[in-house]
Amino acid sequence: MKPRDDKKADDIYKATLSLVKAKGLAGITMGEIAREANIATGTLYIYFKNKSELINSLFTVCRNASAAVYFKNFETSMPFKTGFKTIWYNLLNYRIKRFEEAVFIDQCYHSPFITETTKEMTKKLFMPLYSLIDSGKQQQLIKDHDTIMLLTFMAGSINETVKHAYYANRKITKEVAEEMFQMCWDGIKA
Amino acid sequence: MKPRDDKKADDIYKATLSLVKAKGLAGITMGEIAREANIATGTLYIYFKNKSELINSLFTVCRNASAAVYFKNFETSMPFKTGFKTIWYNLLNYRIKRFEEAVFIDQCYHSPFITETTKEMTKKLFMPLYSLIDSGKQQQLIKDHDTIMLLTFMAGSINETVKHAYYANRKITKEVAEEMFQMCWDGIKA
Amino acid sequence: MKPRDDKKADDIYKATLSLVKAKGLAGITMGEIAREANIATGTLYIYFKNKSELINSLFTVCRNASAAVYFKNFETSMPFKTGFKTIWYNLLNYRIKRFEEAVFIDQCYHSPFITETTKEMTKKLFMPLYSLIDSGKQQQLIKDHDTIMLLTFMAGSINETVKHAYYANRKITKEVAEEMFQMCWDGIKA
Amino acid sequence: MKPRDDKKADDIYKATLSLVKAKGLAGITMGEIAREANIATGTLYIYFKNKSELINSLFTVCRNASAAVYFKNFETSMPFKTGFKTIWYNLLNYRIKRFEEAVFIDQCYHSPFITETTKEMTKKLFMPLYSLIDSGKQQQLIKDHDTIMLLTFMAGSINETVKHAYYANRKITKEVAEEMFQMCWDGIKA
DNA sequence: AATGAATGAGTGTTCATTCAT
């Protein structure tokens, strides 16, 4: 069951993401995924034990990938605002560039496929963000609210804006991004 | 003659929302909906031509209901901040109290069930919000950014926070809500 | 269960015949029959215990009606050829004027609805025809073949010709009918 | 790789014919066909897109097969009566030996399955018969009636006789067949 | 490993029949 051909597993992932974006988790079949990935249905089952495992596996991959992106160029030694801005922009860019993955992850949360353990395991990846926010609070640079609340405030506005931009077929320019960041910062700053 | 029972359509809606929250759009069957609504499978098809129409219909109902809630107690004559706060709280409360509907609407956007026309028709309902934001900009009370961006900033943070609170099994207290509003207001105010 | 309103039972029969002609026995539902007859589905079951009984009942009615028509103006005292021709024309006219019934009867023979007893019961109705043919043979006016064979020869050509005419949307004129009769007569005459 | 099995499509056809003879088009289900053909229900749908296509396809196959049989041993160079008799006997034998197919074709004409185009396409197959009859008329060997009328006269008596023989469980002997042919010939000869 | 035909449980939907009004 361990995939020989890594490229093929990747093709399957890509096919799945593309179909989920187009039709939602509710609408995809193993047959369609196979066709989209240019392989036979049976081949899917060489790489993934079943549909649930394919979805869970892709979910994990996406979560890990996103975590990796989030902390690109980020150093714990940075001044708080620099670090925060770095991550904020990473988050925005991830959502824009890998929109499909973001949609997929969103859809997964309310699906019968994703197991609780899979959800748990992916939480830990974002610990560094928690620490950053905590340090910001200690330095009294940002409001002394619940950390998770501050984070969801930050993430929520990004997610929603990117979604809107995507469906309205509108680009998020450098200037718009800067405006968005300013709003977010004004919202959380002390 | 047994007249068609309006309550029954409502039961079907409720059953659907409950199941979608529990298992996602991907996981529900007409049989389950019927069982949850305490009716026979065939009866579903008296009230809705097919699954797609049931989902679309429920989508429209939810959208209309949410729009109605959003503008409760809101008067165009109110001072801007009062009006904005009124709607902000309406939005928050809607998301909290009718979490199922919110989840359902989110799931629908990437589903094969919702037709484009259904999506279009529901957009218009939120026009008053646009006007409010515009007037806020004219009075120079809030930042002069794109209206939609300001709105998604507002909505995004609410949505994400409520989602998080729900899944973490945490209540949003009066104090937390007020903190959330403050962050939102600080973010958009001029 | 004994129908109060004879007209209504007749409406049901007519609706059934019309639908069978249009879509075949395979394609009709009790709901459609009711709609075509302008009554409610439930009402069907006041007049007929179930679908099978409706079909069987209609089958019997048609058979009896056709038998009645076949022997119109026929007298056993007639010279053989006159009698034969009378019946031959009755048969032809029946098939033309009540094409729907003929189609229905044909379809019934290979359907799961008609019971064997129903088939048996309708056979007896055509005894007078057998006698006529027998007498023709005795008078050495027609070939001394098996009676049933002579009869099916006669009936078969009529049935097929009417069917063809109907589907080709062509009328059977007086002249054509006479030609047809001549062929039949030449075929069986001694 | 397991290649698609041509024999299987044939098994499906045979199962369908057998069931149609036994219960009529009205009474057969895809599940029964599958069981009769010793395959799984899903397998049916590999070979035929849906029930309608299965029926249409079988209809076409039967029609083509029958056309092929009709003209066996027939040569346009034959004297008219020899040619006519050859085809007449082919027709008779086809109806006897492949009674199931004949029943099926008859049932199809009034079914919701057979499309108009399918009906059209099969008409052309019988052109050679038309030519034969026309030549017979030119040689003044047979009556100068409408060609189609002559043909339906011929076909009708055969069809009906075979049907009757089948249901009466009676064999059509060589002698009976010859008698039948004689009647037909006497009927059409000039 | 790769294929896609084969499987059959499961899904959406229909429809004969019943039942409350």
Place this chain on the structure above:
DNA sequence: GATGAATGAACACTCATTCAT
């Protein structure tokens, strides 16, 4: 009696999964 909403078994069809090649 008449109605048509309600029922649920049965149907056409799908699709995750297996298997022969």
